[in-house]
Structures are given as structure tokens and as C-alpha cells.
Amino acid sequence: MNRKLYTIERWFDGDTASEAEAKALIAGESACAAHVETLKLLRTGARELARRESIEPAQFPAFMAGIRERLEPAPRHYRGVLAIASAVAASLIAAIAIFVMASPAPENISAEVEQVGTTIEGAEVGYYNTDNGTMTVWVDVPEGDLP
Amino acid sequence: MTCAAWAVTAALFIVPVAAQEAREATAPSVTVQLIAVRATSQGHEKPQFDASIASIRETVEDLKQFDDFRKLKTVNTVAPYGRETKVPLDNQYTLLLNPIERASHDRIRCDVRVQMRLPDKEDKPNAQTDPPESEPRYKEVLRCTLLAVSGKPFKVGGLKLDEGQLVLVLTVTDKRPAETP
Numbered sequence: 001m002n003r004k005l006y007t008i009e010r011w012f013d014g015d016t017a018s019e020a021e022a023k024a025l026i027a028g029e030s031a032c033a034a035h036v037e038t039l040k041l042l043r044t045g046a047r048e049l050a051r052r053e054s055i056e057p058a059q060f061p062a063f064m065a066g067i068r069e070r071l072e073p074a075p076r077h078y079r080g081v082l083a084i085a086s087a088v089a090a091s092l093i094a095a096i097a098i099f100v101m102a103s104p105a106p107e108n109i110s111a112e113v114e115q116v117g118t119t120i121e122g123a124e125v126g127y128y129n130t131d132n133g134t135m136t137v138w139v140d141v142p143e144g145d146l147p
Numbered sequence: 148m149t150c151a152a153w154a155v156t157a158a159l160f161i162v163p164v165a166a167q168e169a170r171e172a173t174a175p176s177v178t179v180q181l182i183a184v185r186a187t188s189q190g191h192e193k194p195q196f197d198a199s200i201a202s203i204r205e206t207v208e209d210l211k212q213f214d215d216f217r218k219l220k221t222v223n224t225v226a227p228y229g230r231e232t233k234v235p236l237d238n239q240y241t242l243l244l245n246p247i248e249r250a251s252h253d254r255i256r257c258d259v260r261v262q263m264r265l266p267d268k269e270d271k272p273n274a275q276t277d278p279p280e281s282e283p284r285y286k287e288v289l290r291c292t293l294l295a296v297s298g299k300p301f302k303v304g305g306l307k308l309d310e311g312q313l314v315l316v317l318t319v320t321d322k323r324p325a326e327t328p
């Protein structure tokens with residue numbers, strides 16, 4: 001059997017001397033006919049592998065778009081979200097600024113502090129309003145820091 | 148003739164002085180009420196006040212770290228706008244109050260400073276190199292600029308005393324009508 005298949009293979013590869021014998025085998029035996037079909041399938045596959053792919057100029061933009069899509073998925077995804085977040089933040093800041101500037105000073109407080117300071121090293125000056133509206137400026141002096 | 152000369156000389160002195168006093172009398176100013184308090188913690192169940200400063204109870208009631216408030220000094224004075232009025236509080240601290248401007252019908256922008264006298268140098272000055280110390284040295288221990296509501300008290304405090312801490316309750320009032328800022 002192996003000899004028969006070998007004869008068919010030699011004919012398939014171009015050996016004209018084996019042609020008569022090979023054709024007789026293919027016609028006479030189903031196994032030999034099936035072997036020819038297998039050889040044809042292998043040849044077709046080998047040709048497909050050997051063929052080099054090329055990109056036509058008309059296909060190039062789509063090719064590059066595909067590459068970019070794979071390379072930059074995150075920026076494309078977040079760009080819109082970041083833009084919306086920036087716009088919302090800017091709107092909030094503007095709204096708060098307008099509110100602060102347009103709001104009248106609280107009526108019940110006794111004073112508004114514009115500036116505080118101390119020259120005592122390590123001391124901190126803070127200020128607050130009490131519940132009854134009394135402005136309090138308080139200097140917190142660490143122990144032993146007065147000259 | 149001699150009497151006439153004396154009269155002219157006296158007039159030359161008196162008239163400018165009187166004019167200056169008149170100007171100062173009419174210059175815009177604020178009245179200042181100051182209550183300087185020593186605040187300490189004595190372990191009282193309820194805060195204790197001198198009878199004369201019971202009115203500041205509401206103003207200092209937030210100072211929970213203290214339970215005893217004793218008057219150091221009460222001052223009622225007039226402070227002209229644009230000038231610093233000095234109020235000695237004790238032998239250590241001095242208050243300087245400068246009403247800067249009337250910011251609106253009931254608000255007064257003012258600068259409040261507290262200076263602390265520094266201890267005199269113990270070393271005797273070198274007569275040849277050191278200038279003689281004629282005036283005490285001060286350190287500015289607190290400064291704030293406020294927009295105070297006329298007639299409403301605010302307080303400044305936290306500075307250390309020999310015992311306790313200093314609390315200043317200040318009320319500045321501009322009694323002029325609202326239409327003449």
C-alpha cells in the first residue's frame with residue numbers, strides 16, 4: 001500500500017513517468033483517490049501560507065485606526081468624563097464664589113476678621129464665632145515660648 | 148504796651164491750641180469700651196465672675212477651659228479714626244487700637260494690636276559702645292484687623308499672664324448717624 005501511495009505522490013509532485021500507474025491506482029482504489037484529495041488540500045494550504053499580505057493605500061487609514069484603537073483605549077474612554085468633571089468643578093467654584101460675594105454678612109456676628117498674626121515663634125492665631133455671634137480671636141502660645 | 152505785647156503773645160499760643168482741640172473734638176472717632184480679664188481654671192463647678200464684669204458672661208461663656216474670670220481693668224475711651232490709641236493693660240501688655248475707617252453704616256474696620264514689654268537687659272550697658280536704654284522694648288504678640296459691628300463686643304485673648312490668661316472684651320461704637328460716614 002505504501003508503494004502505491006508513494007507512486008501517487010511522485011506523480012503528484014510532477015513525475016510524468018508514474019502518471020499512467022498513478023491514474024490507474026486512483027481510478028481503481030478508493031484509498032488512493034482519497035490520498036490524492038489529501039495531497040491537493042495540503043498544497044492549497046501551503047500556498048495560502050506562502051502568500052504575503054499587503055495593505056493597499058485605500059486600506060491604510062482603517063489599518064492605523066485599528067492600531068490606535070488598541071493603543072489608546074483608556075484616553076478615549078475617560079476623555080469625556082474628565083471634561084464633564086472639569087466643567088462641573090468650574091461651575092461649582094464659580095457658584096460658591098458668587099454665593100460668598102453676593103451673600104450679605106451674617107447679621108448676628110460681632111465682627112469679621114480680615115487678618116491675624118503674631119510674632120511669637122511657634123504660636124498660632126485662630127478666630128471663630130461663638131453661638132451667640134461673638135467673634136473671638138485667640139492666640140495659642142506654646143509653653144515657655146514667651147521671651 | 149507791655150500788657151498788649153503779652154496779650155498778643157498769649158493769643159498767638161492759645162488760638163492754635165484751641166483750634167487744634169476743636170478739630171480733635173469734631174474729628175470722627177469711636178468710643179471704646181475695654182474689659183481686660185484674667186481667666187483661670189480654679190476647679191469651680193460653675194464659672195465665677197467679678198460682680199463688676201458679670202455682663203460679659205455671655206461673651207466668654209465659650210471659654211470652657213476657664214471657670215474663673217477676674218477683672219484686670221476697665222477702660223472707656225475715645226479713639227479717633229486713623230490714629231492709634233494706646234491703652235496700657237498691666238505692666239506687661241499694652242493694647243493699641245486703630246479705627247481705620249467706617250466701612251458701612253454699622254461696621255468699623257479697626258486694627259487691634261497687643262504688645263508685650265520685653266524684660267530689661269540684666270547686663271549693664273557698656274557706656275562706650277552701647278547706647279543707653281531710655282525706653283522699654285516691646286514685642287508685638289498679637290495683631291488682627293477686624294470689621295467690627297458698632298456696639299457689639301468681640302474678644303481677643305490667649306496671652307499668658309503670671310497666672311491664667313488674658314482676655315480682652317472690646318466694644319467699639321460709632322455714634323454718628325448712618326448718613327455721614
